[in-house]
Amino acid sequence: MYPRAFDYLVPRTREEALEVLAERGSEVKVLAGGQSLIPMMKLRFASPTTLVDINRLPGLDAIDAVNGHVRIQALVRHNDIIRSDVVRAENHLMTSTAPWVADPLVRNRGTVCGSVAHHDPEGDWASVMLALGAEVVAESRDGGTRVIPIEDFLVDMFTTALEPTELLTEIRVPRYERGGGNYQKLERKVGDYATVGVATHLELDEAGVITKAGIALTSVYVRNLKVTEAEALLVGRAPSAELFGEAAAIAAAACDPTSDIRGSAEYKRNIVRVFTERSLAESASIAQGS
Amino acid sequence: MEINVTVNGTPHTADVEPRMLLVDFIRSTIGLTGTHIGCDTTSCGVCTVLVDGTPMKTCTMFAVQADGRSLTTVEGLKRNGELHPIQAAFKEAHGLQCGFCTPAMMLVGSALIEENPDPSEEEVRWAISGNLCRCTGYMNIVKAIQLAAQNSTTGGTAE
Structure with a gap:
């Protein structure tokens, strides 16, 4: 099965990516892991005319604990969560969830942030982020940086508060002292x-x-x-x-x-x-x- | 769009349409048909190849995404004309029936052994849980991967 033809752009800097989003907006889909987007394009449920591949952007694959939250950046794959010492030490619910997302091959490619941005009600990560009270960080050329509580971010099935000109750059999960989740x-x-x-x-x-x-x-x-x-x-x-x-x-x-x-x-x-x-x-x- | 992809150690340059799937690039452009197409919907895993050493489903990647990457397909497993330990073990343990899922199973198995030289049965089953065998020949696939791990560690061969 083949999707409709599209322009494929590979920005090398975040500024360049935001520029494309600002110029082309709603025609664009951002490609991270692509494990939901590409199947949807092949079935022609989604037919973006421009695909912006963010996989070559530097500084978007961190998992770290800073300023009271655990930060999961846009290119963190599901299997990175499983392998992460930071997540294992900091967050029980995320540690418990990651091995149950999709299958091992999809987990090598698919991203946490992409799953939340996709907002399939059958996706696991959006529930996890709702339970944890996470925040979503979105950046755009003209709007700067917005920090959106997850409850406001998830609007309806396959619909989020992310503007077409915005790039979801990271999810922030609050750290805790005495807690547990699964x-x-x-x-x-x-x-x-x-x-x-x-x-x-x-x-x-x-x-x-x-x-x-x-x-x-x-x-x-x-x-x-x-x-x-x-x-x-x-x-x-x-x-x-x-x-x-x-x-x-x-x-x-x-x-x-x-x-x-x-x-x-x-x-x-x-x-x-x-x-x-x-x-x-x-x-x-x-x-x-x- | 022009892309440069290394396949089994050999560099290739090709001009591809952005929507060309990586699996079709491997099969049609490069001409290596050991990588199979099964469901074409990200479910069965038979199109798996190693992308920079990591197993991925090539029906769910565009060829342009592999620009600058190094791919290993089943044809790239053998070394100096000798079977890779995973291939020898699949032969010895009868790890295949119809053979359709076999290239992907061997690639996933070889990647597992790279990361975990002595996997338990449960770890092997977990690792291949994204790959379907419609002959349901899982018992011998698991045995073959464990045998390959054993032979890789001891330096012996499955023969």
């Missing part, structure tokens, strides 16, 4: 979309009380769904099986899965409940041990 994913086979995915993240104070809670769901709503009501329930309380059961019931009620070849809506809703409860218990246990 991702629960049900998939029929490696590389398939999630039937259900649940990301949770908890932070505790010295007394063991929950100070911050993140819960987000994959593949069970028209977009990745942050379950704010359940998060609010947890904050200020001590972890307990009963509390997590209550939060899980809220998550199950908040989602709106569709029946398809991966399972009935009722089945998926039940998996959301079970996974949310299980994931919260594990996150609390990690946080208590940290």
Whole structure:
């Protein structure tokens, strides 16, 4: 299968890339890993007339912990997350998620930032970033740098707050002292979309009380769904099986899965409940041990 | 667009349309047909080659993206006329049935052994989890990769 013909541009500096985006705007798609974009182009769901390949841009592949956050730059591949000592030391939820994204070959090429910018509601990373309260950094020639909270960034399925003239340069994930997180994913086979995915993240104070809670769901709503009501329930309380059961019931009620070849809506809703409860218990246990 | 790509150690220069897929460049322009096309939808992994040593699906890359890169296809595995340990092990352990997924399986296996000289069965299964064998001959593929690792470490051959 072949996409429609396009102009292929390979900028060598970030300024050059932003210049192209400023000039050509909505005709352009940015190519990073291309593991979602290229299949969509081949199926002609996407037909950009210009492709801007950012893979040759210097200074866009860092994973580091600076100024209170872990920074994941635009060219960080899924497998870079798995191999990263920084991520392993800093963030339990990201560490837990990376091995379950797509398959090993796609993970060699696909990027975290690209997955979030693509905003397929069946993508794992957007849920992770919602649970972690991440920020997205976008740059443009005329608008400078914008820092966008992830909840504002993810507008609707395949739609984000990124302007056509903007380049997503990095995602910032807040660092934490005493916390834990993990991702629960049900998939029929490696590389398939999630039937259900649940990301949770908890932070505790010295007394063991929950100070911050993140819960987000994959593949069970028209977009990745942050379950704010359940998060609010947890904050200020001590972890307990009963509390997590209550939060899980809220998550199950908040989602709106569709029946398809991966399972009935009722089945998926039940998996959301079970996974949310299980994931919260594990996150609390990690946080208590940290 | 003119690109320069090294394939199995040999430099090639070619003028390609930007939308040409890397797998078609390898098969049609370079003429190396050991790299197969299966699903053409990023699912099966039979089009895998090593791009600067890392396994990637060439149905999901454009040839222009390989400009300046070094590719290894199945034809590039043998050394000085001798089978690569992974090829010898696939032969000995009967790691193939119809052979369609075999080039990709051997490339993924060789990349795994480079990174992890003594992979467990689980690590091998994890590494090949992006590659489908529709004969379902996974048992012997896993055995072959482990045998290749063993022979590479001991310096022995599978023969």
